[in-house]
Amino acid sequence: MISKKHITDRFISYVTIDTESDPASQTTPSTKKQWDLANKLVEELKAIGLSDVTIDENAYIMATLPSNIDQEVPTIGFISHFDTSPDFTGANVKPQIVENYDGKDIILSEAENIVLSPDYFEDLQQYKGQTLITTDGTTLLGADDKAGITEIVTAMEYLIQHPEIKHGKIRIGFTPDEEIGRGAHKFDVPKFGADWAYTMDGSQIGELEYENFNAAGAVVTVKGKIVHPGYAKGKMINSMYIAQDYIDALPKKETPEHTSGREGFYHLHTIKGDVEETKLYYIIRDHDKEKFEERKAFMLQMAQTINSKYNNEPITIDINDQYYNMREKVEPVMHIVDIAEEAMKSLNITPLIKPIRGGTDGSQLSFKGLPCPNIFAGGHNFHGRYEYVPVESMIKAVEVIVRIAELTASKKVK
Numbered sequence: 001m002i003s004k005k006h007i008t009d010r011f012i013s014y015v016t017i018d019t020e021s022d023p024a025s026q027t028t029p030s031t032k033k034q035w036d037l038a039n040k041l042v043e044e045l046k047a048i049g050l051s052d053v054t055i056d057e058n059a060y061i062m063a064t065l066p067s068n069i070d071q072e073v074p075t076i077g078f079i080s081h082f083d084t085s086p087d088f089t090g091a092n093v094k095p096q097i098v099e100n101y102d103g104k105d106i107i108l109s110e111a112e113n114i115v116l117s118p119d120y121f122e123d124l125q126q127y128k129g130q131t132l133i134t135t136d137g138t139t140l141l142g143a144d145d146k147a148g149i150t151e152i153v154t155a156m157e158y159l160i161q162h163p164e165i166k167h168g169k170i171r172i173g174f175t176p177d178e179e180i181g182r183g184a185h186k187f188d189v190p191k192f193g194a195d196w197a198y199t200m201d202g203s204q205i206g207e208l209e210y211e212n213f214n215a216a217g218a219v220v221t222v223k224g225k226i227v228h229p230g231y232a233k234g235k236m237i238n239s240m241y242i243a244q245d246y247i248d249a250l251p252k253k254e255t256p257e258h259t260s261g262r263e264g265f266y267h268l269h270t271i272k273g274d275v276e277e278t279k280l281y282y283i284i285r286d287h288d289k290e291k292f293e294e295r296k297a298f299m300l301q302m303a304q305t306i307n308s309k310y311n312n313e314p315i316t317i318d319i320n321d322q323y324y325n326m327r328e329k330v331e332p333v334m335h336i337v338d339i340a341e342e343a344m345k346s347l348n349i350t351p352l353i354k355p356i357r358g359g360t361d362g363s364q365l366s367f368k369g370l371p372c373p374n375i376f377a378g379g380h381n382f383h384g385r386y387e388y389v390p391v392e393s394m395i396k397a398v399e400v401i402v403r404i405a406e407l408t409a410s411k412k413v414k
Contacts, residue, residue, distance in 0.1 A: 002158065002398050002399070007150060007151075008133065010153065011133065011394065012133070014037060015095060015143070018033050018036075018091045018093070019037050021176065021177045023180040023181075028182065030176070030180060034083055035059055038059045038082060041153075041174055045063045045153070045156075049157075049160045050064060050160075058176065058186045060174070060186060062171060066169060067168045067409075069167070069409055074168060075168060075194045076168070076194055076197060077171040077173060077194035077197030078198055079172070079372065080146075080149045080151075080377070081149075081179070082146065082149055083177050084142045086179065086180065087384070088385065090140050091139065093135065093139045094138075094139070096135070097131065097132075097133055098131065098133075100131070101124075103118060108136055109136055114385060121381060124388075127392075130391065131391040133390075134387070134388040135385055135386070140387050143377065143389040144382040147379050148201050148377040149200075151378075155405075165402065165405070167406060168405070168409045171192055171197070173187065173197075178201075178361050181217075184364035192370065196372065197362075198362075198404065199373075199375070200374075200397060201362070201375075202377055203376060203380055204380060205349060205390075207352045207374070208353050209355065209360075209375075210353075210373040211325055211354075211355035212287075212355065212360065213264070213285040213286060213359055214323070214324050215283065215284070216284040216321045217281070217320055218317055219279060220246060220316075221316045222239040222240075222246065222280070224242065226274075239277050239278040239314065243273060245306055249302040255267060261354075264286025264288070268281070268282050269282070284299070299317060303315040323359045325363070329371055339407050340373060340404055341353070343400050343404045346403055347400060349396060356374060376393070376397060378390060378396070
């Protein structure tokens, strides 16, 4: 039985270390502070008894739990990331523990009147009576994905302490910079040496995912011309107005706040501008590859349409693909999803198999030759002040990892 205090203490020891990544940085990891947790994890993995514990010059961590059976079985892996999102501050995280949650509002910050309410976040109701870890309302929590790291470390520790549970060779990996789309960029798949792996990076208990968005980033640059406003007639070209025309040209209902399931979107997440130049930063998402390509083409087409109204063609667009839907790489080896599903059912967890409205390290790793479905880590409301994680969900995730290891060793799979 996993101790609630033990797993809580481990999780809090991770989230109180600031590991926010930085998309503007060109280094790996993108922030020096990610090394603080990375180095701590290396020492902890050695302390619990794992072998082949390594950390490379880019802070990628790998370690091995050797097989304890005679027959040859597949080597499996479990992977999580230790950076947190730059969408909201991860500095000075002060977790709050809510024991025996009563199903009512949780005051995160009385001084600032910040409330985590089931009236708005309905998922809270399913955790009534459980122990929740929340923020204090001023930072994110970091359950994405320090809950996953907590679960993997705790599962490996549990397997070491319980040699009667038979398993094959298990590899674990922890990565930097997943939140800025680079978590798998420098992941050495041959060195990892697993036949397949699972990222522990999903949300609510039961999630099991092997589909994700196809993703691209787009920078729309609009050039204008600054002239003294008192003498600007016929001369000034205000880039911000042209940028607004471009924004209005994209479908209003095909945005994150109006889509769900497998529906794709255009998301304008940042604007930087003045009269002389405006930049629009978009992400483009769609589960369907053909529709994904159509979205990119449509953005280029709208730029041409607006440019045709001006002599100087003020709009240019730079579009770069970020990752692709891992479904095409996982479906040929669906037994790896089946094992995870069987593990959950054997623990009385209802599998929630659905597409990810986002991406994980697993999507890029799958295209690098390591098929890698995603399993729940337990947290909710990632990347913001309302983030929380039920301790019981983390414990269940540990049990799923252990059960997957056990099932893989008992089946004749390749």
